[in-house]
Amino acid sequence: MAVTMRDVASKAGVSIKTVSNVVNGYPHIRPGTRDRVQRAIDELGYQVNLSARSLRQGRTGIIGLALPELVLPYFAELADSVMRAAERRGLVVLIEQTGAVRERELEVLRSERRRLTDGLLFSPLALEPEETAVLDVDYPMVLLGERIFGGPVDHVTMANVDGARAATAHLVARGCRRIAVVGVHPGERMGSAALRLEGYRAALEDAGLPFDPALQGEAGQWHRSTGAEAMNRLLDARVEFDGVFAMNDALALGALHVLHARRIAVPGQVAVVGFDDVDDARYAEPPLSSVAPGREQIAQTAVDLLVERIAGSEVAPRRVVADFEVVARESTAR
Amino acid sequence: MAVTMRDVASKAGVSIKTVSNVVNGYPHIRPGTRDRVQRAIDELGYQVNLSARSLRQGRTGIIGLALPELVLPYFAELADSVMRAAERRGLVVLIEQTGAVRERELEVLRSERRRLTDGLLFSPLALEPEETAVLDVDYPMVLLGERIFGGPVDHVTMANVDGARAATAHLVARGCRRIAVVGVHPGERMGSAALRLEGYRAALEDAGLPFDPALQGEAGQWHRSTGAEAMNRLLDARVEFDGVFAMNDALALGALHVLHARRIAVPGQVAVVGFDDVDDARYAEPPLSSVAPGREQIAQTAVDLLVERIAGSEVAPRRVVADFEVVARESTAR
DNA sequence: AGGCTATTCTACAACGTTGTAACGTCCATC
DNA sequence: GATGGACGTTACAACGTTGTAGAATAGCCT
Numbered sequence: 118m119a120v121t122m123r124d125v126a127s128k129a130g131v132s133i134k135t136v137s138n139v140v141n142g143y144p145h146i147r148p149g150t151r152d153r154v155q156r157a158i159d160e161l162g163y164q165v166n167l168s169a170r171s172l173r174q175g176r177t178g179i180i181g182l183a184l185p186e187l188v189l190p191y192f193a194e195l196a197d198s199v200m201r202a203a204e205r206r207g208l209v210v211l212i213e214q215t216g217a218v219r220e221r222e223l224e225v226l227r228s229e230r231r232r233l234t235d236g237l238l239f240s241p242l243a244l245e246p247e248e249t250a251v252l253d254v255d256y257p258m259v260l261l262g263e264r265i266f267g268g269p270v271d272h273v274t275m276a277n278v279d280g281a282r283a284a285t286a287h288l289v290a291r292g293c294r295r296i297a298v299v300g301v302h303p304g305e306r307m308g309s310a311a312l313r314l315e316g317y318r319a320a321l322e323d324a325g326l327p328f329d330p331a332l333q334g335e336a337g338q339w340h341r342s343t344g345a346e347a348m349n350r351l352l353d354a355r356v357e358f359d360g361v362f363a364m365n366d367a368l369a370l371g372a373l374h375v376l377h378a379r380r381i382a383v384p385g386q387v388a389v390v391g392f393d394d395v396d397d398a399r400y401a402e403p404p405l406s407s408v409a410p411g412r413e414q415i416a417q418t419a420v421d422l423l424v425e426r427i428a429g430s431e432v433a434p435r436r437v438v439a440d441f442e443v444v445a446r447e448s449t450a451r
Numbered sequence: 452m453a454v455t456m457r458d459v460a461s462k463a464g465v466s467i468k469t470v471s472n473v474v475n476g477y478p479h480i481r482p483g484t485r486d487r488v489q490r491a492i493d494e495l496g497y498q499v500n501l502s503a504r505s506l507r508q509g510r511t512g513i514i515g516l517a518l519p520e521l522v523l524p525y526f527a528e529l530a531d532s533v534m535r536a537a538e539r540r541g542l543v544v545l546i547e548q549t550g551a552v553r554e555r556e557l558e559v560l561r562s563e564r565r566r567l568t569d570g571l572l573f574s575p576l577a578l579e580p581e582e583t584a585v586l587d588v589d590y591p592m593v594l595l596g597e598r599i600f601g602g603p604v605d606h607v608t609m610a611n612v613d614g615a616r617a618a619t620a621h622l623v624a625r626g627c628r629r630i631a632v633v634g635v636h637p638g639e640r641m642g643s644a645a646l647r648l649e650g651y652r653a654a655l656e657d658a659g660l661p662f663d664p665a666l667q668g669e670a671g672q673w674h675r676s677t678g679a680e681a682m683n684r685l686l687d688a689r690v691e692f693d694g695v696f697a698m699n700d701a702l703a704l705g706a707l708h709v710l711h712a713r714r715i716a717v718p719g720q721v722a723v724v725g726f727d728d729v730d731d732a733r734y735a736e737p738p739l740s741s742v743a744p745g746r747e748q749i750a751q752t753a754v755d756l757l758v759e760r761i762a763g764s765e766v767a768p769r770r771v772v773a774d775f776e777v778v779a780r781e782s783t784a785r
Numbered sequence: 786a787g788g789c790t791a792t793t794c795t796a797c798a799a800c801g802t803t804g805t806a807a808c809g810t811c812c813a814t815c
Numbered sequence: 816g817a818t819g820g821a822c823g824t825t826a827c828a829a830c831g832t833t834g835t836a837g838a839a840t841a842g843c844c845t
Contacts, residue, residue: 119831121830121831121832122831122832123831131794131795132794132795132796133795133796133831133832133833134794134795134796134832134833134834135793135794135795137832137833138793138794138833141833145791145792145793145794146792146793146794147792147793147794150793150794164563164565164566165563165566165831165832166506166566166830166831166832167563167564167566167567167832168502168505168506168511168566168567168830168831168832169506169800169830169831169832169833170831170832170833171502171505171506171800171832172500172502172503172505172506172800172801172802172830172831172832173799173800173831173832173833173834174800174832174833174834175800177502178567179545179567186531187521187527187530187531187534188524188527188528188531188730190522190524190527193521193522193524193527194522196521196546197520197521197522197548200521200546200547200548209545209547209564209567210545210546211513211543211544211545212530212534212544212546213534213543214531214534229498229499229501230501230543231498232498232499232500232501232502233501233502233512233513233543341730341731341734342734345734370734371734374734374736377736396522396675397675397731399675400675400676400679400704400705400708402708402711402736453801455800455801455802456801456802457801465824465825466824466825466826467801467802467803467825467826468802468803468804468824468825468826469823469824469825471802471803472803472823472824474802475803479821479822479823479824480823480824481822481823481824484823484824499801499802500800500801500802502800502801502802503800503801503802503803503830504801504802504803505802505830506800506801506802506829506830506831506832507801507802507803507804507829507830508802508803508804508830509830
């Protein structure tokens with residue numbers, strides 16, 4: 118059926134191993150031999166059997182990428198960046214969605230599919246910081262986008278605290294004095310929500326502004342709809358505010374939607390800034406200011422660290438925080 | 452290093468094949484034996500080596516999904532649906548992006564990665580209808596979302612023509628008489644652009660309205676930015692229109708953006724309808740009417756057809772057209 | 786020419802799994 | 816008590832590749 122090295126070898130009149138050597142670029146082959154083998158390969162349309170190679174080498178050339186949901190624009194963009202970074206290293210990416218559900222995050226870590234991949238890039242949302250034990254796995258792994266103290270694995274994260282601080286400071290600099298925050302997860306300590314809230318509070322403190330619990334808009338899932346709901350709740354509660362820091366762009370877009378529907382001018386009456394700088398932010402009404410978290414850098418670094426681990430590196434767990442940037446657009450114009 | 456069936460077998464005091472039989476649910480095993488083996492598996496934390504199984508069985512349990520770009524919301528949603536459908540069949544999905552570039556689409560078809568996957572779901576954008584020859588591949592394949600006549604492969608497509616016709620008719624029913632269309636690809640004959648244009652023209656004809664070339668807005672890539680540019684060109688040309696059929700939602704959102712910026716009321720002065728019904732459409736300003744193309748149905752059907760092909764089915768190529776629905780929202784309200 | 790090294794190629798044995806065929810063992814039947 | 820069949824288990828070979836070790840050849844030096 119399929120063409121194997123055997124067929125190529127007999128056609129070229131050499132041994133199977135010589136074909137293997139040609140395919141793998143082994144240097145010590147006479148040019149004539151190489152040509153003959155190459156011609157046989159071309160004529161027969163031979164392609165290596167990757168299952169056999171994997172079995173022999175103990176590597177598959179596939180890395181896993183576990184993330185909450187592809188339809189969240191930030192993760193779609195992250196997946197895109199990871200796939201490009203992996204391609205540069207000759208790897209392909211197997212994406213798994215966890216839906217930000219705890220059980221599915223645990224399942225991903227233990228799944229038989231891990232035997233199919235050389236390593237895992239994992240972006241957990243639901244796991245608690247106490248659970249670092251489950252991250253002590255026997256395969257190469259790099260965590261993405263969160264901060265879990267003391268975990269036993271490499272970690273590439275965005276500057277959640279400092280980014281949120283800068284975004285809030287951006288609102289302050291623009292004149293806002295009562296700044297609402299959307300996306301709060303009450304009781305959470307280590308997730309993005311907690312960290313971004315920490316940055317928000319730090320910026321208020323920097324500016325000598327009080328922290329008002331009434332300005333906190335809860336939103337469990339960070340979707341447009343929950344952002345819209347949170348904004349509606351804030352407005353219905355008749356809390357006054359002149360700025361909104363949304364913990365991600367989806368929330369911000371949902372909030373913008375509500376502000377627009379309720380005829381509140383942005384940025385005239387309320388300035389809005391988001392986080393993630395997804396492609397959509399640029400095309401929102403009005404264009405949304407946001408924190409660009411260094412997505413490309415995160416993806417490339419994570420893949421690089423994972424490749425090192427796959428190669429057998431045993432150095433202590435590393436933490437990398439990506440560079441961020443506040444991108445000012447019309448939603449926070451004066 | 453890793454635990455193999457060998458280890459389990461010796462621990463349980465049985466042959467390797469018996470372990471294999473237990474793992475694969477072979478029925479004729481004495482309960483006592485099965486328990487002993489199962490206990491050994493649990494204690495050693497054994498997991499099958501999928502590379503070895505693949506080599507032996509000639510299947511990997513992986514299917515490929517080649518699409519233009521994950522960051523295009525329609526394709527992110529499609530990928531999501533395909534992954535869920537695949538999971539129900541016990542398969543995992545390897546996503547590849549072509550960027551809608553001809554060379555990369557060809558590369559995907561010929562890539563060595565095809566040896567890693569049992570079959571391919573392929574959503575081509577750049578290939579020309581003349582090129583059906585390249586689709587005559589020696590592995591299972593199902594095409595998604597386009598119509599290429601006479602191709603030698605199974606095909607699951609959305610109702611491009613009828614959906615566009617219904618969307619345009621929706622504008623007509625709402626009172627529009629001069630309907631612009633955004634996303635035209637001049638000279639194209641078989642791609643989505645050509646088909647949706649065909650539907651648009653059919654609806655005009657149904658309504659007895661003239662077809663005016665001045666109302667055609669070109670847009671090569673179907674992004675927000677190109678939709679915005681096309682809308683700007685139409686407005687700058689001072690062509691009058693009271694309705695817009697955008698060939699997808701991204702174009703529609705870009706167009707809405709421009710209409711808003713230029714203070715043209717939607718739906719007051721101009722009604723707008725899109726295509727794809729992505730999640731964003733619901734949250735646009737105003738909420739965007741759109742054609743829901745039956746994404747879940749497309750994904751499930753495509754996976755089912757591919758599974759049949761992988762199982763060896765040799766029936767003639769099949770075409771499936773998914774059910775669609777016009778979802779009316781505020782952008783086409785009266 | 787003889788000896789040595791470097792180059793080029795090959796035979797063989799794995800990697801971990803599963804299909805095939807065959808071997809016992811047990812029980813029911815005559 | 817022999818015969819047959821179902822059941823439970825096993826040995827063996829194969830899937831296609833690559834690492835290892837070594838054989839054959841060529842090229843160089845003295």
